[in-house]
Amino acid sequence: MIRFRLGTRGSPLALTQAAMVRAALCAAHGWHDEEVATVIIRTTGDRVQDRALAEIGGKALWTKELDRALLDGEIDAAVHSMKDVETVRPAAIRIAATLPRADVRDRLIGAASVEALPRNARVGTSSPRRRAQLLRLRPDLTITLFRGNVETRLAKLAAGEVDATLLAAAGLARLGRDEVGHAIPTDVMLPAPAQGAVGVEVRAADEVAHAAVGAIDDPATHACIVAERALLAALRADCHSPVGALASLAGETLSLRAELLAEDGEAHVTGSVEGTQGRLCGATLAAELLDRAPPVVRRLFAA
Numbered sequence: 693m694i695r696f697r698l699g700t701r702g703s704p705l706a707l708t709q710a711a712m713v714r715a716a717l718c719a720a721h722g723w724h725d726e727e728v729a730t731v732i733i734r735t736t737g738d739r740v741q742d743r744a745l746a747e748i749g750g751k752a753l754w755t756k757e758l759d760r761a762l763l764d765g766e767i768d769a770a771v772h773s774m775k776d777v778e779t780v781r782p783a784a785i786r787i788a789a790t791l792p793r794a795d796v797r798d799r800l801i802g803a804a805s806v807e808a809l810p811r812n813a814r815v816g817t818s819s820p821r822r823r824a825q826l827l828r829l830r831p832d833l834t835i836t837l838f839r840g841n842v843e844t845r846l847a848k849l850a851a852g853e854v855d856a857t858l859l860a861a862a863g864l865a866r867l868g869r870d871e872v873g874h875a876i877p878t879d880v881m882l883p884a885p886a887q888g889a890v891g892v893e894v895r896a897a898d899e900v901a902h903a904a905v906g907a908i909d910d911p912a913t914h915a916c917i918v919a920e921r922a923l924l925a926a927l928r929a930d931c932h933s934p935v936g937a938l939a940s941l942a943g944e945t946l947s948l949r950a951e952l953l954a955e956d957g958e959a960h961v962t963g964s965v966e967g968t969q970g971r972l973c974g975a976t977l978a979a980e981l982l983d984r985a986p987p988v989v990r991r992l993f994a995a
């Protein structure tokens with residue numbers, strides 16, 4: 693008997709994350725593996741491999757089809773890498789759980805550190821944040837567009853298309869590739885908001901699914917993700933914006949750090965805030981950063 697249907701993208705990373713959610717649900721409710729169905733949903737982002745995602749312009753590249761399947765009742769919940777989830781979600785959908793967060797850092801593959809990259813090295817990434825952060829530290833680098841799932845990128849690197857690339861430690865670890873590359877400390881490069889967090893969304897009106905999924909929520913991770921996403925929302929930014937952000941929780945106190953950059957890293961602004969309320973921390977820090985941002989940075993963002 694199928695008790696619960698989990699929707700996911702079909703990439704190896706997405707399937708691994710869906711399996712983690714399934715295992716957590718089974719452990720929490722005493723269900724058997726075969727009682728949780730994994731429904732693979734193909735998304736626009738999976739089909740478009742050759743252009744920068746930011747260039748396509750459309751948002752919701754990874755979530756639109758999962759949202760539709762969820763709202764149509766084809767699935768009971770959708771599993772996401774939270775960093776790919778749009779800043780503003782439909783009112784009929786809500787985040788019911790985040791799994792305990794993995795290593796939040798990026799890993800550099802191809803050199804031991806950003807400083808150790810050879811002069812004028814070519815680094816492949818399609819992330820505007822990683823591009824801006826790298827160019828800020830190393831204006832001599834050539835950043836080239838790099839797409840595809842984790843294994844594709846590692847293959848392109850091995851084939852010599854670029855000298856180095858950056859990938860999230862969390863994704864590498866989930867694919868059993870944790871030994872690849874070198875972790876970049878978060879004080880050198882702040883990760884993307886919500887990097888390393890797997891989230892599960894349900895229909896806002898589905899109390900049964902909400903309760904079932906809520907049982908696997910990690911409240912500390914959830915609080916941090918709320919703060920980081922609130923910052924993005926206040927900036928009217930999304931996962932294609934040159935923004936790094938990282939929250940941590942000590943007791944009741946949230947600490948949120950963030951960085952906004954110009955596209956080519958020629959200017960940036962960083963700051964931090966502490967508080968007990970994630971949404972307020974995010975909004976406060978966003979306003980404070982916008983206030984201090986150089987014009988070339990400010991014009992990329994909101995308000």
Ligand SMILES: NCc1[nH]cc(CCC(=O)O)c1CC(=O)O
Nearest residue numbers: 773776859860862863887888889
């Ligand atoms: N944008 C792709 C994406 N979305 C989530 C992860 C990694 C897993 C995570 O951050 O939870 C990745 C790959 C990467 O950035 O290297």
